[in-house]
Amino acid sequence: MSLQKFIVRTLLKLPDGILVKMSGGKPLAIDGRILDARAQLLAVQGARQPSITTLDPATARSATSEGLSLLDGAPRSGVEVQPLHVPGPGGPLDARLYLPAGSTGPLPGLVFFHFGGCVIGDLDTCHTFCSMISDIAGIAILNVAYRLAPEHKYPAQVHDAVAAYQWAQANAEDLRMIPGRIGVGGDSAGGYLSAVVAQEAKRQGFAAPAVQLLIYPVTDWGWKGGSMESCADVYPLTAEIMEWFGAHYLNAPSEADDVRVSPMKEPDLSGLAPAIVVTAGFDPLRDQGKAYADKLKAAGVSVTYACEDSLPHAFTAMTGVIPAANAACEKIARDVGAALR
Structure with a gap:
């Protein structure tokens, strides 16, 4: 463990009251919710750093990766991880297959896409979280790194996500997955791509x-x-x-009206796959995630919805320093396991 990581993790073990005092003296409350004390301290420290909007995408990727490495928990021990490549429309896509310790025979599966606004992020971004889902849910996870903007703008990411999901279905036996029991999932941009895959299937x-x-x-x-x-x-x-991500991802602002960019704009959501939708209380995306869950329900889709009121966006990568984030991720894993089993 690096000295910086040791300092961060030791600091965040202090009692909530001390952390709040170090973060301005009072809890941060928005829309009737109170931010987790550890997340509040991270927010105060993060505000002192240059925004990624001041960086070029390559530098932003590196800076984000370094920052997340200080916050993420350790991967689940015993989970078998196999590097592999998934054929994509623009060339091979890096991927990792996660299998629960001691598992035999075919398992339910999940194709997973990481967060990052379609601009930043990689397989490491959700490495710990994927190992957690595989371990707790007892399923096989295929973690796929899609192409990133601005080097590859829309619709490259959508094409990659659809191709990866279809490849997993076609190669289920080799992946030790059960055909017909394979889901799709992700966080933030990965959640967006997963929603589009579900719509594209229809x-x-x-x-x-x-x-x-x-x-x-x-x-x-x-x-x-x-x-x-x-x-x-x-x-x-x-x-x-979010505006910075969109400017790099889209070829023109008008593309936001495309249902493959904004799945909310699809008028008919009936017949789509059952959904597990999770939002964070302190997140600009909170309301649109809830609105999509409501629209799915109104269309007759089975939906399990939860808002982690005290947590910020990207909490899936904060399991090493925020106990509430770790608990939320474990709950998501249990829900996924129940849905697929």
């Missing part, structure tokens, strides 16, 4: 996912108001960063 007529796991998903890239305003400046995702 539009294109390929096998629907057994479940769609949407963790604080982007469902409307043009969303205004609500939590996009009340949580506009909350660490680690701000409204300004």
Whole structure:
């Protein structure tokens, strides 16, 4: 463990009251919710750093990776991890297969896509979380790194996500997955891509996912108001960063009206895969995630919805320093296991 990581983790073990005093003297409250004391201290410290909007994408990727390494928990021991490549429309995609310790025979599976606004992030971004889901849910996880913008703009990421899911279905036996019991999931941009995969299955007529796991998903890239305003400046995702992501990802702002960019805009959500939708209380994306869950329910889709009121965006990568984030991730894993089993 590096000295910096040791200092951060030791500091965040202090009692809540001390952490709040170090973060301005009073708890941060927005929309009737109170931010976790550890997340509040991280927000104060993060505000002192340059925003990734001041960086070029390559530098932003490196800086984000370094920052997350200080916060994420250790991968679950015993989970078998196999590096592999998934054929993609633009070339091979890096991937990792996670299998529970001691598992035999085919298992339910989940194709997972990481967060990062379609601009930053990689397989390491959700490495610990994928190992956690595999361990707790007892399922096989295929963690896929899709192409990133601005080197590859929309619709490259959508094409990669659809291709990866279809490849997993076609190669289920080799992946030790059960055909027909394979879901799709992700957080933030990964949740967005998962929602699109579920919709594309209906539009294109390929096998629907057994479940769609949407963790604080982007469902409307043009969303205004609500939590996009009340949580506009909350660490680690701000409204300004969302605009920066969109500017790099989209070829033109008008593309936000495309249902493959904003799945919320699809008028008919009936017949889609059962959904697990999880939002974070301190997140500009909170309201659009809830709105999509409500729209799915109204269309007759089975939906399990939860808002982790005290947590910020990207809590899936904060399991090493925020106990509430770790507990939330463990609950998500249990829900996924129940849905697929």
